[in-house]
Amino acid sequence: xxxxxxxxxxxxxxxxxxIGTRDAPTTLQEVSERANNTGLPLERDKADVTTFKxxxxxxxxxxxxxxxxxxxxxxxxLDEVLFELATSxxxxxxxxxxxxxxxxxxxxxxxxxxxxxxxxxEASGAATYSGEMQIDGEVTRAIQA
Numbered sequence: 001x002x003x004x005x006x007x008x009x010x011x012x013x014x015x016x017x018x019i020g021t022r023d024a025p026t027t028l029q030e031v032s033e034r035a036n037n038t039g040l041p042l043e044r045d046k047a048d049v050t051t052f053k054x055x056x057x058x059x060x061x062x063x064x065x066x067x068x069x070x071x072x073x074x075x076x077x078l079d080e081v082l083f084e085l086a087t088s089x090x091x092x093x094x095x096x097x098x099x100x101x102x103x104x105x106x107x108x109x110x111x112x113x114x115x116x117x118x119x120x121x122e123a124s125g126a127a128t129y130s131g132e133m134q135i136d137g138e139v140t141r142a143i144q145a
Contacts, residue, residue: 014100017070019112019133020092022084028095029081035072040096040108040139042066066139067115067132068096074119074127082131085114091136103144110139 017038018028045062072078085092091111099105112133121127 008099010099012098016095016097016100018095019081020094021081022088022090022092025090025092025111028093031078031081034075034078035070037071038068038096040066040068040098042135042139064139065135067134068094068112069130070133071128071130074121074129079119079129082114082117082129086117086131089113094133097144101144105144107142107144108139109142111136 015038016030016032017035018030018032020026020028042064043066044064046059047062048057049060050057091113094110094112096108097105098108113136114131115134116130116132118130119127120130
């Protein structure tokens, strides 16, 4: 077995997020400068197949699911995009690069539905938005060329 390469730690501010719009779901627009929090939380269903006389539970792996968070300072252009997606049934594409762009770095690609969208304003703070992008179908991991 080979030794793993040295880790390449990167600050979260290098992340990139690209999304499609209602009118152009496969044409990706970078929204990195309009967001300050996202991620790719995946969760697997499991079916309990434990039988009598066993001391430990047994499971069968099921399907993967996840909803990507997205939040940041309020932006009129992104508000229009997210509001249109939240009020339609379009599943646009996304590209998420957790450590930014560059050869050899990972990226995750898939489709999503906006299932939650919230705008918030505080007297002592900035206007913000937050939402959830429900993953719709398969997510693929690729290495950037």
